[in-house]
Amino acid sequence: MTRFPTSALNAAAGGLLLSAALLSSCGSASAPTDLAPAAAAPRAAVTVGQIRLDTIREVLHLRAISAYPAKDVLRATTTGYLLAPVPVPGQVVRAGQTVFTLQTKESRTLRLDQLTGDPKLRFSGIIRIPSARGGVLATVDRLAGDYVQDGEQLGLVYDQTRFGFILDVPLTELRYVRQGQACRLTLPDGRVLPGRVAELLPAADLAAQTQRYTVRPVGRFPQLPENVAVSVELNKTAPYLARTLPREAVLTDETQTSFWVMRLLNDSTAVKVPVRPGLEQQGRVVINTPEFAPHDRLVLTGGYGLDDTAAVHLTN
Template identity: 30%
Template sequence: MNRLIPFGMAVAALAALAGGAVILTRAPHAATTGTAADRPADRPSVLTVTATTPQTQDWPQTLVASGALAAWQEAVIGAEVGNLRITELFADVGSTVVRGQELARLSQDSTQAAIRKQEALVAQAKATLAQAQANARRARMVKGSGALSEQQVAEYLIAEDTAKASLAAAQADLDSGRITLAQTRILAVDDGVVTARSATLGNVVSTGAELFRLQRQSRVEWNAELDARQLSQVRPGQKARLTLPDGRRIDGTVRLAAPSLNSATSRGVVSVSLPADSGAMAGGFASGEIELANQSALTAPQSAVVLRDGRSYVFSIGADNRVTRHPVTVGRRRDQRVEILAGLPLGVRIVESGGAFLSDGTPVTVAPSGDPVATAAIPERKS
């Protein structure tokens, strides 16, 4: 009895193997003779994607450039009087100042003493003038009466004019002294940021010596460098967009384009004004784009473009919901969209997102507009 059970199990196993062989031999035949409508069922969809259609939009042409960030204008603040010692400093590098703000002060002792002396000379000249005017007035009253000779009358009148001139000279010297006193206060010539300071406390300055350097109005410009062909297309007022060294993107406006090229580099500089609150710092380097006239562009979402092996691809969706891979040439990028220059047929539906998981000929399920996309609809294998 025990020997019959293994024999029966062996017969059952042979029957199962024979049935499997029949199925395996028929499967290829069924695949080749099945209809087109039956084939998608043989290979189920592996991914649910969203579809979109490329759009034609008017985009500005752009010139890609790079260049240094520099101060819009710099102001040099120096000493207008010499041989005076710096007694006080009120600003340092990085200080934000306003027009007329005191930055430093020179010694005022000798200047104030000279002013007091000149004030005394003015008072003396005024007294002399008063006496000369009184004599001249009496001389005019007795002129022609014989009390005074014509020569004496003339002398009194001339003395009056001389006293007037002496008072004017003394007053001018006093004004000059007061100007010198005012020049001992080193003032900011405009609003801005102090970018350099050579003034040192206790140093005796000479006339014209630079004490501070000021970045006017805290404005920074982007000096984009272009070649001759590009430079001819740039006009003041055009928009620009650049990327700062820290990755932030800001907008600017072309202020002027250089009228000539640098003889050493054969490139010209385009000055782009940046907002005062842009955060750009002079001395840095930035790259960006200058916008020219608008031009029609075939565009697609950036998510629709897949980068593989250094090339860009877009997947179109056919009538049977199978995707076809198209190598494309991309151009400008703007507002999360990219320009397709070549390689994409017109009027096709393309995969908007999920293309990174696809290959040529893969069947997909197109999600209705607004539905969430399943990014992993791959059937599980049963163990």
């Protein structure tokens, strides 16, 4: 058995320990000394505001059609030929003004209109047809030179002083409409005219179950043709004060059975608060319950999709 010197064994052991120490130092240098900090949780950017007191009116929205209820039909009073000049549609006429002129067929055949020597021949065969009332000529049905029969319609005059709108009110809403009630008329181009409910017509639509009223514009109004559809707004209640929020601040689920708003607990946390919304008017929603304090901060925009307790970032 071979024996190694003790000094050689000690040197070898020392070398092994040095190698282990070096390997340990290299491994510790490559290992992380501590864990990386966790990423900060994202925050939703929101704008906030307070609840507001607004004057609210419950409004009934209906449709009406423009109409000229007073019309005069101008008819031929004899058989003959229509003489020039013939008026044009849209022409304004006065009460008693001659609108159409006829010449009888006998007068044209015998040329009675050209006989001037004998004073006994006072009948010239020229017939004048005046308008019974002032208004605007809506239609002209014949041209100069046309041969017309006795009683044939020549034109139609609308009495502009009787211009109005025909309003059909559902029988379920009759309690909100009365004669003399003020209303607002919105024309197709966006103009709004003041109006007033005038006459109650003694007729109801059997199929639609509606009661018919006439509505008259108040003050000056533009000249409109018949059969123009307008929107009519009538107040269902007297004005009252109510707490409102913008429509965007009131959130709901897919079935629109649950409603809520997001209220700030502090500058970085918002919580869900169930609400019972009411009437919506001009982009604002009445909040019936709960009663928020004037200093409560509520999320106006950016609250869509937030959880019950959400981290937020104020942008206003």
